[in-house]
Amino acid sequence: MELRIDRQAMVPVVQQIVDGLTEWIVQGEVAPATRLPSVRQIARSNLLSQSCVVEACERLVAQGLLAVRPGSGFMVASGLSARCGPAGYAVGGAGDAAAGLRLCCGVLPESWREPDDLSYAIRQVARTDMAGLFNYGTPLGLPALREQIVKRLKGLDIKVGDDQVLTTAGASQGLDLIVRALFKAGDCVLVESPGYAPLFELLRLQGVRMLEVRRLPDGPDTEALETLIRSFRPRALFINSHHQNPTGSSLTPAVAKRILMLCKAHDVRLIEDDVYADLHHGRGARLAALGDGHGVIYIGSFSKTLSSSIRVGYVAADAEFIAQLARIKTVSSLGGSGFCEAVLASLLASGAYRKLVQRLRQRLATDRAAALEALEDAEWEVFGKPAGGLFIWARPALADEARLHERARGCGVALSPPDAFSPSGERSDWQRINVAYACDPRARRFFQEGMADRPRVF
Amino acid sequence: MELRIDRQAMVPVVQQIVDGLTEWIVQGEVAPATRLPSVRQIARSNLLSQSCVVEACERLVAQGLLAVRPGSGFMVASGLSARCGPAGYAVGGAGDAAAGLRLCCGVLPESWREPDDLSYAIRQVARTDMAGLFNYGTPLGLPALREQIVKRLKGLDIKVGDDQVLTTAGASQGLDLIVRALFKAGDCVLVESPGYAPLFELLRLQGVRMLEVRRLPDGPDTEALETLIRSFRPRALFINSHHQNPTGSSLTPAVAKRILMLCKAHDVRLIEDDVYADLHHGRGARLAALGDGHGVIYIGSFSKTLSSSIRVGYVAADAEFIAQLARIKTVSSLGGSGFCEAVLASLLASGAYRKLVQRLRQRLATDRAAALEALEDAEWEVFGKPAGGLFIWARPALADEARLHERARGCGVALSPPDAFSPSGERSDWQRINVAYACDPRARRFFQEGMADRPRVF
Numbered sequence: 001m002e003l004r005i006d007r008q009a010m011v012p013v014v015q016q017i018v019d020g021l022t023e024w025i026v027q028g029e030v031a032p033a034t035r036l037p038s039v040r041q042i043a044r045s046n047l048l049s050q051s052c053v054v055e056a057c058e059r060l061v062a063q064g065l066l067a068v069r070p071g072s073g074f075m076v077a078s079g080l081s082a083r084c085g086p087a088g089y090a091v092g093g094a095g096d097a098a099a100g101l102r103l104c105c106g107v108l109p110e111s112w113r114e115p116d117d118l119s120y121a122i123r124q125v126a127r128t129d130m131a132g133l134f135n136y137g138t139p140l141g142l143p144a145l146r147e148q149i150v151k152r153l154k155g156l157d158i159k160v161g162d163d164q165v166l167t168t169a170g171a172s173q174g175l176d177l178i179v180r181a182l183f184k185a186g187d188c189v190l191v192e193s194p195g196y197a198p199l200f201e202l203l204r205l206q207g208v209r210m211l212e213v214r215r216l217p218d219g220p221d222t223e224a225l226e227t228l229i230r231s232f233r234p235r236a237l238f239i240n241s242h243h244q245n246p247t248g249s250s251l252t253p254a255v256a257k258r259i260l261m262l263c264k265a266h267d268v269r270l271i272e273d274d275v276y277a278d279l280h281h282g283r284g285a286r287l288a289a290l291g292d293g294h295g296v297i298y299i300g301s302f303s304k305t306l307s308s309s310i311r312v313g314y315v316a317a318d319a320e321f322i323a324q325l326a327r328i329k330t331v332s333s334l335g336g337s338g339f340c341e342a343v344l345a346s347l348l349a350s351g352a353y354r355k356l357v358q359r360l361r362q363r364l365a366t367d368r369a370a371a372l373e374a375l376e377d378a379e380w381e382v383f384g385k386p387a388g389g390l391f392i393w394a395r396p397a398l399a400d401e402a403r404l405h406e407r408a409r410g411c412g413v414a415l416s417p418p419d420a421f422s423p424s425g426e427r428s429d430w431q432r433i434n435v436a437y438a439c440d441p442r443a444r445r446f447f448q449e450g451m452a453d454r455p456r457v458f
Numbered sequence: 459m460e461l462r463i464d465r466q467a468m469v470p471v472v473q474q475i476v477d478g479l480t481e482w483i484v485q486g487e488v489a490p491a492t493r494l495p496s497v498r499q500i501a502r503s504n505l506l507s508q509s510c511v512v513e514a515c516e517r518l519v520a521q522g523l524l525a526v527r528p529g530s531g532f533m534v535a536s537g538l539s540a541r542c543g544p545a546g547y548a549v550g551g552a553g554d555a556a557a558g559l560r561l562c563c564g565v566l567p568e569s570w571r572e573p574d575d576l577s578y579a580i581r582q583v584a585r586t587d588m589a590g591l592f593n594y595g596t597p598l599g600l601p602a603l604r605e606q607i608v609k610r611l612k613g614l615d616i617k618v619g620d621d622q623v624l625t626t627a628g629a630s631q632g633l634d635l636i637v638r639a640l641f642k643a644g645d646c647v648l649v650e651s652p653g654y655a656p657l658f659e660l661l662r663l664q665g666v667r668m669l670e671v672r673r674l675p676d677g678p679d680t681e682a683l684e685t686l687i688r689s690f691r692p693r694a695l696f697i698n699s700h701h702q703n704p705t706g707s708s709l710t711p712a713v714a715k716r717i718l719m720l721c722k723a724h725d726v727r728l729i730e731d732d733v734y735a736d737l738h739h740g741r742g743a744r745l746a747a748l749g750d751g752h753g754v755i756y757i758g759s760f761s762k763t764l765s766s767s768i769r770v771g772y773v774a775a776d777a778e779f780i781a782q783l784a785r786i787k788t789v790s791s792l793g794g795s796g797f798c799e800a801v802l803a804s805l806l807a808s809g810a811y812r813k814l815v816q817r818l819r820q821r822l823a824t825d826r827a828a829a830l831e832a833l834e835d836a837e838w839e840v841f842g843k844p845a846g847g848l849f850i851w852a853r854p855a856l857a858d859e860a861r862l863h864e865r866a867r868g869c870g871v872a873l874s875p876p877d878a879f880s881p882s883g884e885r886s887d888w889q890r891i892n893v894a895y896a897c898d899p900r901a902r903r904f905f906q907e908g909m910a911d912r913p914r915v916f
Contacts, residue, residue, distance in 0.1 A: 061597075110589075130571065134573075139519075150509075309591055309796040333769075334761075337627070
């Protein structure tokens with residue numbers, strides 16, 4: 001197996017192996033349960049270290065493309081359609097490796113990242129902050145950082161006190177703590193469909209049952225929501241209020257108020273995941289702002305803007321619940337990394353973070369407008385035009401799923417698996433398009449390719 | 459309430475507030491459920507920011523000294539003995555704040571930390587490693603770091619392949635992932651008594667029942683172990699094989715072999731937590747080495763030696779189980795911090811880490827010998843003389859618990875609560891002594907104080 005590794009590329013070698021193996025599985029239409037050549041063989045024939053090959057294989061196991069059988073190495077996953085790309089929530093930030101442009105990617109391209117301010121802040125903390133260098137983080141998080149977060153929330157009309165904010169290692173830890181604090185196996189919660197795949201996995205891990213609410217361009221379908229609430233008495237609703245992943249859509253104030261009313265009336269806990277908040281100029285309707293602190297649990301993050309490696313997110317909620325999360329955080333992580341928090345606090349205090357998000361918003365706005373135009377030219381159907389965030393949700397006139405993925409590969413574009421965003425694994429021909437990748441010529445060619453197949457067959 | 463805050467001290471202000479409040483609760487013998495003055499009042503009268511006061515109170519909530527009631531602020535915890543100090547597993551690394559010398563502390567004093575190499579490695583990664591700065595960590599962890607870990611394990615006679623090591627955010631995440639992967643509510647496991655309090659909390663959080671095995675100076679009591687295994691069929695045994703927390707004792711080869719045999723015969727999973735491994739020159743009997751990879755899950759960490767803030771630990775086990783942990787790690791943390799892992803990999807590759815642990819071992823050996831001598835002079839009973847690690851477990855001739863804590867306060871020394879290391883909350887007059895604090899004159903005075911009360915009353 002030859003993998004075409006480019007050691008000069010910005011893309012890490014492991015990601016290139018992941019992409020190469022994905023290509024081998026997907027384009028080669030390899031049958032499920034087919035054994036991979038041995039790690040040693042792959043490493044030798046491509047002049048790679050075995051540990052890089054193992055790492056790449058493990059990523060593909062985590063993504064569900066490969067399976068592992070002890071003693072007999074890696075094989076193509078048996079539940080896998082031979083025609084799907086890498087998982088929709090692939091965690092790597094790699095841009096354009098061998099297997100194609102990551103048009104479906106969930107984070108900013110590496111080429112968009114700005115190292116200067118971050119690197120400076122890191123060096124400052126490393127030079128001057130003994131506590132940041134050595135100590136466990138504190139249960140609630142660094143006071144200086146939490147003060148900055150309280151100020152930022154005020155800017156979104158979310159009024160919280162000092163004892164109502166807890167820092168986390170990215171929003172992921174926030175979601176994890178909340179799920180562990182609130183639910184036990186057999187509990188039932190509402191999630192949006194399409195929605196955020198790692199949340200579905202997390203709920204499955206805890207044995208929590210999911211009820212799907214269709215996401216519409218102005219928020220979750222409130223009629224369906226009411227029916228589900230009345231029928232199943234779910235304990236909570238998870239919602240991406242703004243620039244939702246994957247649809248890019250945002251709550252309108254009317255829908256937000258209706259949701260708040262429904263949830264309050266039926267004692268449904270609201271968990272508002274707002275990790276894309278900083279990728280938009282405007283204010284918008286936040287449940288945590290409208291709810292006036294009553295029962296809404298709010299999640300924020302700096303991973304989508306600053307860095308996914310310096311992992312800092314936060315949860316804002318009532319003080320009692322925050323204290324409960326702090327206890328689980330202490331027990332499960334001994335407080336997290338004070339270093340990452342000190343770096344963030346410094347970037348927030350100096351204004352460097354504010355300027356960074358201004359530049360990102362500007363650049364995303366330009367690319368988003370261009371991407372929407374390109375999609376319109378190519379007669380794709382767009383699911384509500386997003387005003388901020390990273391994603392556009394759209395589908396081509398060509399409705400045949402297999403054909404679509406074949407065309408994408410032909411254009412050097414990687415798409416999400418058709419079932420990547422559905423809590424129940426339902427397949428869809430809608431695509432999550434990361435606007436930061438959408439101006440690449442490969443993406444443009446891919447958008448246009450479908451034109452040949454019109455008129456659309458329903 | 460006046461807190462005596464010293465803004466020039468090395469000890470962070472929040473830690474000073476924690477210590478001051480602890481002193482107020484403990485020395486003032488405040489009744490359970492007594493309300494604290496309001497956060498605003500405490501902040502004003504001590505010229506502190508409210509967020510620092512809240513953070514300190516939250517730490518005390520996490521430690522079980524304070525409770526929070528929404529709307530009415532903080533109060534002294536109702537289940538609390540008025541005579542106990544800060545929790546045994548207090549996560550702060552603070553040294554000698556107002557409330558006293560942290561003789562019971564679980565980590566190295568800040569004054570022992572060596573910032574130069576760590577700071578240099580951080581600055582190098584910040585300057586040169588774009589992937590480390592920005593990307594999510596990978597499911598198994600950075601390949602370069604895992605290669606180094608495999609080499610280090612070989613030095614302990616633990617032979618594992620590339621696909622058998624997973625990095626974690628400190629050993630805490632390792633324990634957390636293992637508990638989530640293996641157990642469900644109602645399961646039953648074996649833990650050592652005395653033992654590591656955060657593990658007990660973690661197991662309680664998951665609803666796992668604990669069976670206590672007494673820790674003896676050569677390892678767990680194997681007779682009791684066999685009886686418990688035959689009677690209750692527990693699913694696993696958690697064990698600190700070397701320099702155990704809190705007793706400082708290590709497994710002998712004979713006990714290790716007996717444990718392996720018992721656990722293999724009765725299908726009990728062995729989880730070997732070896733986070734103090736680097737604080738000792740010798741090799742010693744590791745279950746993971748003797749077990750030859752069969753079923754032993756091994757946990758390591760760099761938090762005890764290098765930094766608790768640059769959080770890196772690892773788990774070594776069979777490849778299938780490691781892949782299972784990697785999936786939970788991905789879902790619950792999106793892979794962790796690539797930055798911290800890149801820093802560790804650089805320090806391991808350059809040899810700086812090896813030299814650091816050599817210096818630490820030397821310094822600890824000197825202080826340990828001096829502490830053992832001082833305890834012998836003062837006629838304390840010592841639980842087996844440890845040959846490595848951070849702790850000595852000992853008790854004074856004076857057996858009255860209340861008197862002991864009173865004397866400690868009089869000498870400016872903070873002790874663990876009497877029930878800090880027992881899974882079932884049993885009280886004990888044995889003390890965990892951090893050898894790095896034991897040469898402080900306050901500790902010496904405290905050791906000697908008991909002499910007046912001899913002969914010991916049984």
